[in-house]
Amino acid sequence: MAGPRVVIIGAGVVGAALADEISARGWTEVIVVDQGPLPATGGSSSHAPGLVFQTNSSKTMTELARYTVEKFCSLDVDGKPCFLQVGGLEVATTPERLTELHRRHGWITAWGIESRLLSAEECVEKHPLVDRDKILGGLLVPTDGLAKAVLAVEAQIRRATERGVRFLARHEVLDVLKADGGVTGVLTDQGEIAADIVVCCAGIWGPKIARMVGMNLPLTPLAHQLAWTGPVPALVGQTEEAVRPILRHQDADLYYRDRFDTLGIGYYGHRPMPITADDI
């Protein structure tokens, strides 16, 4: 037996990464269960447009993001890349935001990642849909980009499977089994699975799993608006999936990515829309 018996609940981008990482370190008595089909389980990872910005005030978070970028750049599924390294651009429309971008440039430089402060003209050169008259400048991180989350899940499933990890689709965990103050496995709708360690990678369903062991997980899922446009005249004829840097306009709570001749636009400025894990 290689390592303890581990059950991972959830095969989204987090559960698949955990299976890959621990199996790479020699733990191969690992079973990953998911209530959905694989690799597109229907969880958050199946819906995300995949923007990865590495800049963070926390060095640890930046290092995690950098590790993810480097790892996803090294993965493919039958030749299809798991990361599109188009760069990341944050723009400023106010002097205060421009000052903030200078501060962020300082952090990320200190954390060892290349970035450049751009003039308004340079921002428009990088992303021609940006309005020169509205912005004061921007911060470009050339190694940011787009994770292809479902492909990254599939690539990590394949790699972990080669090391002996088992992935069980359409297995819903109904309970976590316990004895003598510890876990002994999980009960799924397909039967019981014994385990020494049970890891919850259930994302927005985390509070439901936590309740199975008597824990109150302080996590509230929030509905998030993401829109895909129809063809945008300025993008018509674009044959590559994404060529422009991913774009953030933080003062308006907006982010953008291109996808062939359309745009994905995410927005956080609406009223908060909390939902409960049981309703999803």
Ligand SMILES: Cc1cc2nc3c(=O)[nH]c(=O)nc-3n(C[C@H](O)[C@H](O)[C@H](O)COP(=O)(O)OP(=O)(O)OC[C@H]3O[C@@H](n4cnc5c(N)ncnc54)[C@H](O)[C@@H]3O)c2cc1C
């Ligand atoms: C519209 C949208 C846009 C987003 N945009 C971005 C973005 O641009 N950049 C970014 O970094 N992040 C983005 N996110 C967030 C990102 O997608 C999530 O943070 C990430 O996918 C979470 O991964 P996860 O593995 O934790 O969760 P999930 O992918 O949800 O995986 C959890 C898994 O657990 C399984 N599960 C749950 N309960 C059980 C059970 N009882 N039994 C068995 N299986 C169970 C589910 O089926 C699911 O597959 C976005 C999310 C959404 C929804």
